Amino acid sequence: MSAPALQVNDLRKTYGNGVEALKGISLTVQPGDFFALLGPNGAGKSTLIGILSSLVNATGGEAEIFGVSVHRNRSAAMQLIGLVPQELNFNQFEKPIDICVNQAGFYGIGRKTATERAEKYLKELRLWDKAHMQARTLSGGMKRRLMIARAMMNEPRLLILDEPTAGVDIEIRRSMWQFVSAINAAGTTVILTTHYLEEAEQLCRNIAIIDHGKIVENTSMKNLLSKLDVESFVLDVASMPAELPTIEGVTLRRVDDHTLEAEMARSHDLNSLFGVLTQRGVVVTSMRNKTNRLEELFVRLVEHGREVAA
Amino acid sequence: MSASINMVALGTIVRREVSRITRIWTQTLIPPAITMTLYFVIFGKLVGSRIGTMHGFTYMQYIVPGLVMMSIITNSYGNISSSFFGAKFQRFVEEMLVSPMPNWVMLSGYVIGAVVRGVVVGALVLVIALFFTDLHITHWAITFFSVLLGATVFSLAGFVNAMFAKKFDDIALVPTFVLTPLTYLGGVFYSIDLLGEPWHTMSQVNPILYMVNAFRYGVLGVSDVDVVTAFAVMLAFVVGLTVIALVLLRRGAGLRS
Ligand SMILES: Nc1ncnc2c1ncn2[C@@H]1O[C@H](COP(=O)(O)OP(=O)(O)O)[C@@H](O)[C@H]1O
Numbered sequence: 118m119s120a121p122a123l124q125v126n127d128l129r130k131t132y133g134n135g136v137e138a139l140k141g142i143s144l145t146v147q148p149g150d151f152f153a154l155l156g157p158n159g160a161g162k163s164t165l166i167g168i169l170s171s172l173v174n175a176t177g178g179e180a181e182i183f184g185v186s187v188h189r190n191r192s193a194a195m196q197l198i199g200l201v202p203q204e205l206n207f208n209q210f211e212k213p214i215d216i217c218v219n220q221a222g223f224y225g226i227g228r229k230t231a232t233e234r235a236e237k238y239l240k241e242l243r244l245w246d247k248a249h250m251q252a253r254t255l256s257g258g259m260k261r262r263l264m265i266a267r268a269m270m271n272e273p274r275l276l277i278l279d280e281p282t283a284g285v286d287i288e289i290r291r292s293m294w295q296f297v298s299a300i301n302a303a304g305t306t307v308i309l310t311t312h313y314l315e316e317a318e319q320l321c322r323n324i325a326i327i328d329h330g331k332i333v334e335n336t337s338m339k340n341l342l343s344k345l346d347v348e349s350f351v352l353d354v355a356s357m358p359a360e361l362p363t364i365e366g367v368t369l370r371r372v373d374d375h376t377l378e379a380e381m382a383r384s385h386d387l388n389s390l391f392g393v394l395t396q397r398g399v400v401v402t403s404m405r406n407k408t409n410r411l412e413e414l415f416v417r418l419v420e421h422g423r424e425v426a427a
Numbered sequence: 428m429s430a431s432i433n434m435v436a437l438g439t440i441v442r443r444e445v446s447r448i449t450r451i452w453t454q455t456l457i458p459p460a461i462t463m464t465l466y467f468v469i470f471g472k473l474v475g476s477r478i479g480t481m482h483g484f485t486y487m488q489y490i491v492p493g494l495v496m497m498s499i500i501t502n503s504y505g506n507i508s509s510s511f512f513g514a515k516f517q518r519f520v521e522e523m524l525v526s527p528m529p530n531w532v533m534l535s536g537y538v539i540g541a542v543v544r545g546v547v548v549g550a551l552v553l554v555i556a557l558f559f560t561d562l563h564i565t566h567w568a569i570t571f572f573s574v575l576l577g578a579t580v581f582s583l584a585g586f587v588n589a590m591f592a593k594k595f596d597d598i599a600l601v602p603t604f605v606l607t608p609l610t611y612l613g614g615v616f617y618s619i620d621l622l623g624e625p626w627h628t629m630s631q632v633n634p635i636l637y638m639v640n641a642f643r644y645g646v647l648g649v650s651d652v653d654v655v656t657a658f659a660v661m662l663a664f665v666v667g668l669t670v671i672a673l674v675l676l677r678r679g680a681g682l683r684s
């Protein structure tokens with residue numbers, strides 16, 4: 118059996134100021150996976166990624182990249198990783214082309230190959246026309262894409278992205294995901310953290326949810342979503358009935374004169390809801406899911422975790 | 428990591444450092460040239476004409492090696508401390524920290540870059556000096572190695588300074604309060620033979636004295652200190668500071684949390 122892309126065992130980190138950022142985390146990510154790491158701010162995601170990329174020294178536990186220990190064999194492990202960090206960390210006065218070529222140089226890749234790769238990835242991330250301008254002149258979204266291009270220079274087997282789409286507008290976000298999906302389809306294992314849960318739902322096959330330095334859930338996306346037993350719908354109605362009807366298994370709530378909210382078990386059919394509404398002469402003009410399902414689940418898991426912890 | 432991979436990484440840092448020096452040449456090359464020209468005019472020409480000879484040389488000739496060494500020291504130190512601290516400050520030092528590159532490669536790359544800056548500025552100052560006076564290099568090998576070692580010592584010291592620094596003030600502190608006084612008291616402008624006790628003995632704990640005099644011996648053939656001792660002192664500093672820098676890097680001091 119081939120080694121997992123990532124194997125983390127009882128990983129712990131207490132910072133110098135006493136903050137216990139990771140309280141014993143264990144995780145496995147299989148080669149080829151597209152893995153989401155979710156969690157609220159301060160949960161410990163960046164700390165975990167910092168340990169994997171050797172920027173943070175673990176206080177305890179083990180991390181292996183494709184079977185290579187980050188702690189005992191740092192150089193070999195780093196050869197396998199590409200990192201897109203949460204904060205911008207390139208020289209603002211350098212040009213994207215130089216930033217990429219130099220990054221390849223740090224991995225021991227010769228200038229000829231490095232220059233070819235820089236052109237390839239800057240083009241794929243639609244930055245080629247900016248390749249020879251100072252990096253500080255790039256827009257926010259471009260800077261984020263530059264960090265993705267830079268992370269690709271050593272053609273890593275494991276690409277780790279720490280909130281790469283934070284503050285990036287939707288269109289650029291989509292093009293970034295297209296790129297990362299293609300990289301993943303070509304065989305690169307991808308781990309990402311994001312605040313856009315919808316993206317995690319669309320992109321990722323497996324997921325871990327981390328809160329207060331602990332894993333509160335670690336499963337397949339499909340499995341996780343099937344756990345969600347309650348759904349909420351928002352109904353736009355042409356007119357509001359004077360009194361809300363009672364429907365068994367459905368909780369109806371009036372939001373405003375033209376909006377109703379219906380909450381029900383996932384197994385519950387919608388026919389009875391529409392039947393009753395039709396009877397009362399309520400015309401439903403449109404309907405949608407209230408929130409992203411994952412988001413709801415996420416909030417529940419995190420809250421549940423807190424109760425247990427308390 | 429194989430040797431060739433390390434060489435590519437080393438070459439990458441050196442190239443980046445050298446291109447930084449040439450990109451901001453108005454900050455890296457011009458100010459020392461102007462400062463040293465002023466020293467030559469004021470101390471060498473105006474004041475020096477009244478001082479007379481020192482160890483058989485005109486005062487101008489006597490201070491040229493000292494001022495060249497002073498330029499090499501301050502520029503090597505200034506180059507590495509501001510460049511490496513800048514990399515920490517803008518966080519792009521992380522580009523190197525997440526790469527497979529071993530610590531000694533990163534250290535060597537920055538030191539070579541800083542030595543280049545010191546040597547280029549030193550050569551520039553020497554050329555300017557030739558407009559004011561005649562100079563013949565007496566011992567080429569001693570001149571060469573004293574420049575190399577002197578620049579290396581202060582590159583390493585500047586690197587250690589940058590590792591500890593948390594703000595820009597922290598890298599300005601050492602040059603102002605340590606480097607400049609030690610240089611002025613290190614026999615740049617006078618022979619310590621002119622000093623009475625205890626100043627003569629106290630001067631001998633100043634490492635810069637040995638660098639200035641080793642270099643002056645290379646150029647003029649005269650020195651206040653034994654040249655072998657001078658080289659031993661410089662080598663000891665290179666070894667000591669290299670060990671300190673590597674230990675700090677291994678711990679990740681100021682770099683890895
Ligand atoms: N360098 C640091 N020094 C001290 N505490 C830190 C440091 N980095 C992060 N922390 C703390 O560790 C916890 C986890 O932070 P982080 O890993 O950045 O979380 P996330 O990326 O999930 O938002 C937070 O409480 C944060 O304040």
Ligand SMILES: [Mg+2]
Nearest residue numbers: 162163164203
């Ligand atoms: Mg984070």
